[in-house]
Amino acid sequence: MSAIISKATGLLNSVVSKSAEAVNKTIYWTKVGAELTKTVYQKEGFAPPSIKQFETTYQNLFKFLKSPKEQEKFINEYKNYRPDTKSLVQFGVYGIHLAGFFAVGEIIGRRKFFGYPKFGNSSHH
Known part of the structure; x- marks a missing residue:
C-alpha cells in the first residue's frame, strides 16, 4: 500500500513542479511582452482615436453607403x-x-x- 502512496505522491509532486514551472514561464513572458508593447506604444506615439475621429469616420461611411454616386465614383477611381x-x-x-x-x-x-x-x-x- 505504501508503494502506491509513494508513487502517487511522486506523481503529484512532479505535476505540481511542472505546473509551477509553466506558470512562472507564462508570467515572465507576459511581463516581457507587456513591457515591449509599452515601449513600442510610447516610441511610436500611439494613441486611441478621439470621439470626433470616430464620428467623422462613421459619418463618411454612412454617407458613402447611402449614396450610389459616391460608390460609382469610388469604383471608377480604382478601375484606373x-x-x-x-x-x-x-x-x-x-x-x-x-x-x-x-x-x-x-x-x-x-x-x-x-x-x-x-x-x-x-x-x-
Whole structure:
C-alpha cells in the first residue's frame, strides 16, 4: 500500500513542479511582452482615436453607403488605379506581415515549430 502512496505522491509532486514551472514561464513572458508593447506604444506615439475621429469616420461611411454616386465614383477611381513602386513595396511588406502572423498562429496551434504532433498509431493504411 505504501508503494502506491509513494508513487502517487511522486506523481503529484512532479505535476505540481511542472505546473509551477509553466506558470512562472507564462508570467515572465507576459511581463516581457507587456513591457515591449509599452515601449513600442510610447516610441511610436500611439494613441486611441478621439470621439470626433470616430464620428467623422462613421459619418463618411454612412454617407458613402447611402449614396450610389459616391460608390460609382469610388469604383471608377480604382478601375484606373496603377500602383507605383512605393505602393507595391508597401503591399509586399503587408504580405510579409500577414505571412508572419499566420506562421506564428500555426506554430502556436501545433505547439511545435515543424510538423504536427503525432497522436495515436502513426502507421496509416
